[in-house]
Amino acid sequence: MAKTHSAHEPLLLNHADVKNPPRFAPSAFVKWVLNIAMWLLFIFWVAIIFASPSESAEKFTRNWTRAASGSIYGFSGSLFLVYSGPILAVAFLAIASLIIAGEKELQLKKTSKYPRFRLRTFPILVDGPFGVVSAAEFIGICLFVVFFFWAVYGYTLQNLNLLPELQVPSELKGIVMLELSGLRFGSIGLYFLAFLFLPITRGSVLLSIIDVPFEQATRYHVWLGHLTMFVFTLHGLFYLIAWGLQGRLLHEMLEWKDYGVANLPGVISLLAGLLMWVTSLSPVRKKQFELFFYTHQLYIVFVIFLALHVGDFVFSIAAGGIFLFVIDRFLRFCQSRRTVDVISATCLPCGTVELVFSKPANLQYNALSFIFLQIRELSWLQWHPFSVSSSPLAGKNHVSVLIKVLGEWTAKLRSNVSDKSSAEGEKELLNQFCSNITASVEGPYGHELPYHLTYENLILVAGGIGISPFLAILSDILHLTKEGKPCLPKNVLVIWAIKKSDELPILFTLDAESICPNFSEKLNLEAYVYVTRESDPPLEEGCMIASVIIFGGPVIYLWHLWEKRILNAEEAADGRKDDVLQHSASVNMAQDNLVPKDHAISRRMYYGARPNFEEIFTSVSERWGNVDIGIIVCGPETLQSSVARECRSQNLRRGSLQPVFHFNSHSFDL
Template sequence: MAKTHSAHEPLLLNHADVKNPPRFAPSAFVKWVLNIAMWLLFIFWVAIIFASPSESAEKFTRNWTRAASGSIYGFSGSLFLVYSGPILAVAFLAIASLIIAGEKELQLKKTSKYPRFRLRTFPILVDGPFGVVSAAEFIGICLFVVFFFWAVYGYTLQNLNLLPELQVPSELKGIVMLELSGLRFGSIGLYFLAFLFLPITRGSVLLSIIDVPFEQATRYHVWLGHLTMFVFTLHGLFYLIAWGLQGRLLHEMLEWKDYGVANLPGVISLLAGLLMWVTSLSPVRKKQFELFFYTHQLYIVFVIFLALHVGDFVFSIAAGGIFLFVIDRFLRFCQSRRTVDVISATCLPCGTVELVFSKPANLQYNALSFIFLQIRELSWLQWHPFSVSSSPLAGKNHVSVLIKVLGEWTAKLRSNVSDKSSAEGEKELLNQFCSNITASVEGPYGHELPYHLTYENLILVAGGIGISPFLAILSDILHLTKEGKPCLPKNVLVIWAIKKSDELPILFTLDAESICPNFSEKLNLEAYVYVTRESDPPLEEGKFYKGISSSVSPPSKGSHMSVLVGTGNRVWSGVYVILSVVGFAILMALLDIFYINPMNIVSWWYKGLLFVGCMIASVIIFGGPVIYLWHLWEKRILNAEEAADGRKDDVLQHSASVNMAQDNLVPKDHAISRRMYYGARPNFEEIFTSVSERWGNVDIGIIVCGPETLQSSVARECRSQNLRRGSLQPVFHFNSHSFDL
């Protein structure tokens, strides 16, 4: 009789079985206290920003800065402590919480016996400028919109109260009001800027602690970016109109004064921001991705000249999030300098390329992770994100990705792989080809927890190459089933829409029977494949499964992926972040004591430049040695592990399996129930209704990976099914795994 699992039993155990676990763990209590402290600090930070447009907050800020003016850090330090200190403190607490949690976070639990709605997986908005928006995301959007209108209202009241005190002639009141409004919009933009860089901090502990992956957080950066640039554009536009009405437009734009706001750096910063904004719009970004990518590097110009424009103490309002981004960016820079061995490069008949990279055994990831990849033979500057297609249980020393031709960069990669593979038949030449691919990898990034294992019922909806992460999910489930470890998914339905049948080999590279023989006794696995641009099956079915060209070789350079970012060591990454922040405080104190105060430095723009310089210098001077020691520690651990179990054996075993897969890719998994549909697209209403009748009153996890139209269609049907749900029908939980820059 099969063992049943209670709602409080772990669904995924660690390598070592734990017997008789204690009823109360001190670490759990400490983690709970840290989480409460984090939320209180975060709410305090948001409350300060939300209250800033009020007159009482203005008085509090003036009194606070006046009281702190005699301290070492002065005005800038006091503002930094109030507006940036809380988010840095939250990061410190998050580091402590993640370190205490350790690998216990990998123990997944079913949280409820009965199906229920969740804010993060219930789609509210489906069509529109924001794409698919969940209930939780909708609440966040509403909060930012409410803050914008509240800030405009609060600052307008302050302007109206301030105008009589200025004793301005009546004919100039309109111009002064324009300038005051421009000033206020600049303040609102700084508050938004405080949040803007948080979602794109790829290895951020803030994202890890709430389990929001970077590919999802990028959407928030896009939304905030549009709102921030809209506000900053109003800020600049109001000033330009006021200066133009006074006939001194050119003079004011070129002004760069020492005491007060420097206008010319502000103009440069705004122009850089506008260029990034225009090229990031969807029509430009999708048709001219390289233009978007290169112009977006102007964020360096935008930030530095913003600091020159407003000075150090005003820049302190938004400095916390920017500083966390700088810390993460330097760490990613250090990781990306390393080249990684390409174990194999395979070109499928449809043109999709599979690359397999060497990784250390201590680098952890899950089946929903992704990496950023650079191929130096194609471009020294471009980095492209790809979902992993391999399960972490399939091999501890390699990770693979599937790359479909969708642009110039991917077309060059396929051409290089296919040309080399077809022209070079000798094994030594093939090995030489692999060694000549100079690849660098950032990541892996993604969810902290493999949430696909929290659903007993899964529907995986893919469009084209979107099947890639689902191969990793299926492999993950099959390996857990084979090893006899607790695995919640029991019903899995794969819905895959492709244009032509020559893409089918991508799915059939997963040999379920070889991974877990007789898996159908424990897992109900179905696949619906829709070939949209072919009305009939090929005349010789199975012919397109053959003819794969590939090159396979063991590692030649001995280089593997670094664990510095992504799911790297929490202790080392925590020490790196903390020392960088502490180093910034030390450098600012030394700068004030030995340079700014003795030399009587009063130039706002110069102090702003010194402020940014201290941020960068602290990461290099204080964080750099930590990264170096971390690298030495990683190298020592890796050498010990290789000596213990032999890394090359695992790599060679994977190479052999790749060769076997090439010899015969005709599908052999007769236990998988497959349905082929030609000349049709998935009817999600019909499919979901059928699933509701079969699976009943359960939670169903929907994971979608594909174009925006596919995501919208699935989200719309999930919303429809949930809204008209009966008492004995399932709850559909929408999850998107699509990365759309």
């Protein structure tokens, strides 16, 4: 299979690919004008939608469409200009702003002498249906909730004022009110639909201009999806009840008019939406990801039949965001047809697979990026997101990812790699296996700027395979330190929680001393590793038993206990804050041969214990003092909630000489 262009063609171009700004770059004033224009248009768009449930807004819409009906725009075009035109204009201005600005530069200078809170990194809610919610996200949620109740209130008033004008018999007023309420809920659903596709647009210039990574914006799509389908379900339910009370349920459901509202397409669209909604719920999505993935492709049916249901005039309210998504989807389809070379495939002892791909020279990514991967031999349709585990500074011609088995797709990949590794002629079979893989990569996505370099003090909290992006971050910091390039991190603490010790070899993929010899003179790097489902180090325990049985090792065994006793006594006398980490569980120190032989990194192993973040953060607070501390978490929801809860607690009871903890999540969960 020929892949002559795979190592030289770019992947999906992101906005950081523009390396050189225009020769005659406009002044900062032009950029400022563009930014002001974008914000004004966006505020106008939101204000129009927010005011829509009011009677004055409806009168304005009627007058506007009536005045524009004789123009080239017509009724539908006039409504499109008001409800979809502003967001499309913002998108085009964002493209112009990104082109003018060229490549974004990372500011590594401290903006303030003293630590301060930020809305994006201050967790407000840490439990519940929304997961971890920052202050900025909480404000956004409140705005949508306020709009929903305001819209219900405003439309209910309009319905009550309209009912007397219809001169409906008293026995039918309840049924007519149900139909009017169903109509209004449909309008509210269309307004939410106008926002629904914006966060899921992977290469969105709108997300880029406000520096919201796609993995974070996906959460907003999930929240909006639940809200939108809830409203549309009420819309359909009210009509079904009204039709059922009149005894014409089946007739109305099958009706398809050539003009106005067609009911049958609406029924089809709602059924497709309900199927997507049910399979996207967390219990179904996590256990049956393939079912969720394939049923979610029904969004095409949902959108097309929704347009047929309401007509082009009403559909133009939500058309702007859908149009931007369609453009992005088309570009991703073109990009996904290209393939990349798989340089190597390795199955680690814990079952995690490391894949290394060829990287085009003009591909720009950073240690916080992630990519979507497709392997056609496993599935032609499925794309799976993975964080990169290699720093862009570690090699110019490759990018690597670590893949843990979590479903059928990853299980097939591991099975194929492990079968080739265990067979005779391992190297030849693996090379043949890699050459026969038809892999495509989408991306990179995520933060365009490596924000981890903006903190002098970092705490990286990982659960299981969540260590993958942190290996890239540490490699990034070490390479920058070695090359003497701007790099703010000076104190880095890695907290890694794993289930069993067979995951420890993942750490061997990073050798700090070989990257940056004597880095400990410039960088204080510590690592706490928690093996939660093992009470003792397996290798140490095996050595002790073997020495006792085979070599008559009571002397050796007692010697080991004596050394351990002395070590514990020295640590107690030293008064180090690390002692507070030994809590409520059996905690034992592991031998050095369980972790990489890198004595410049201060490592501690804890067995049968989970991280006590209150004690760890309190200890760090006393050691590091009045500074900004960046917390980056990559792991399951429970881990994120635990860290966010402690960040919030530390910040709320913070003293004048204590740090501010900034919570950042690098977890991506579909």
